[in-house]
Amino acid sequence: MRLVTPVLMVLALAVGCAGDGGGATGPATEGAAPQESIGEVLATINGTPIGSEAFQQEASRKAPANNESLSPAERDEIMQKLIADELLYQESLRRGLDKDPKVKKVMVNTLLRDQVYTNVRNTDFSDEELKKYYDSHKDEFIVPEKVQIKRILIRVTDDRPDDKAKAEAERILAELTKDPAKFKELAAQFSEDPYKRRGGDVGFVAADGKPGLDKAVVDKAFTLQANQLSDVFKTDEGYNIVLVAQRRERVERTFDQMKGAVLRKVKNDRLKDLYDQYVNGLKQGAKIDVKTDKVNALEIKAARKAPSLDAGLAVPSGMEGAEGEMMDEGEPAVAPAPGEEPH
Known part of the structure; x- marks a missing residue:
C-alpha cells in the first residue's frame, strides 16, 4: 500500500x-x-x-x-x-x-x-x-482493544419498505444461525455496503469507531464474544447483522x-x-x-471519494519513502509538513 x-x-x-x-x-x-x-x-x-x-x-x-x-x-x-x-x-x-x-x-x-x-x-x-x-x-503508545467486524446490511428503500427489509435480514440471520460459515457467501450476495466485496469483512475496529462505519454497528460488536452473531438490529442505514470474528485485547507497549x-x-x-x-x-x-x-x-464542494476498504491497515511510520519504497532507518525521503511524521 x-x-x-x-x-x-x-x-x-x-x-x-x-x-x-x-x-x-x-x-x-x-x-x-x-x-x-x-x-x-x-x-x-x-x-x-x-x-x-x-x-x-x-x-x-x-x-x-x-x-x-x-x-x-x-x-x-x-x-x-x-x-x-x-x-x-x-x-x-x-x-x-x-x-x-x-x-x-x-x-x-x-x-x-x-x-x-x-x-x-x-x-x-x-x-x-x-x-x-x-x-x-x-496513552499514545497503547493499542486499544479491537474487534474484527463482519457485517451484512439490508437497506430500507422505496421498493423495499421497512417491514420487508427487516424480514429479509431475519431470513438471512436464520440461515447464518444454521451455518455461520456461510457469512462471507451471504454477505457477498445480499449485503448493501462497500464491504460486501470482502464478504462483509470490515476489519479490526476500536471502540471509538471507524470513519464511514455507523457507530451503532461498532457498539453492537463490542457486546459480542468472538464467533458470536448479533440479532437483527436497525440503524439509520437499515437492518444489520454483525459477526465478531476475532477480539484483540488492549496492549501497552514498553x-x-x-x-x-x-x-x-x-x-x-x-x-x-x-x-x-x-x-x-x-x-x-x-x-x-x-x-x-x-x-x-467561495462555495466548496466535497471531492467524491470511494469508501476506503483499507482503513486500519497501517504501514509502520518511517518504513516507506516518497514513492512507497522500503527505507532504512535514518533520514526521511521528504521533509515533513506540520502535523505529519517524517518518513
Missing part, C-alpha cells in the same frame, strides 16, 4: 506551479497545451495570484461529506497552506533551484532539506529525553518496544517548529494580500 503524506502533495503542487506561475495564466509557448483559468483571484503573494480553482481543489478534500460549509478558520487554514506552498516555490526560484530540469521536480523538497531538515538529526535526542516523552504520553516511534514523534515535533519558523520568516519578507471575504464566500 502506497503511503501518501500531505508534504508530497505540497511538493506536487509546488512543482506544478513551475508551469503556471502558482496559478496565474503564463505566456503561451510553442506546442504547449492551453492553460486553464485560475478562477477568481483570492490572494496575491509577491504579485502572484492564488485563484479560486486552486483553493477549491484543496478545500474539496476537507469539505464535510454532508456539504456543510467550511468555517472561516478552516478556510484560513487552507489559505495559509497555499501561501506556504507559493512562498516555498518562489524561494526555490530565487535560489536558482529551477535551472536543472531534474532538480525542478523536487526544488521545494530541496529547499526544505537545506533550510529545515538538516538542522535536526536522530543524535540530537538523548535516551533520557525520549524516555521522558514516553512516560508523559503513554519504552524499549516503542523507542523508534518515540524518536520519530519527538523529531517530527522539532521539525514542525523549524518548518513553521522558516515559513513565517518568508511571510515577514513577502507582500501577501488575502481577500478574506472572497475566500469565505
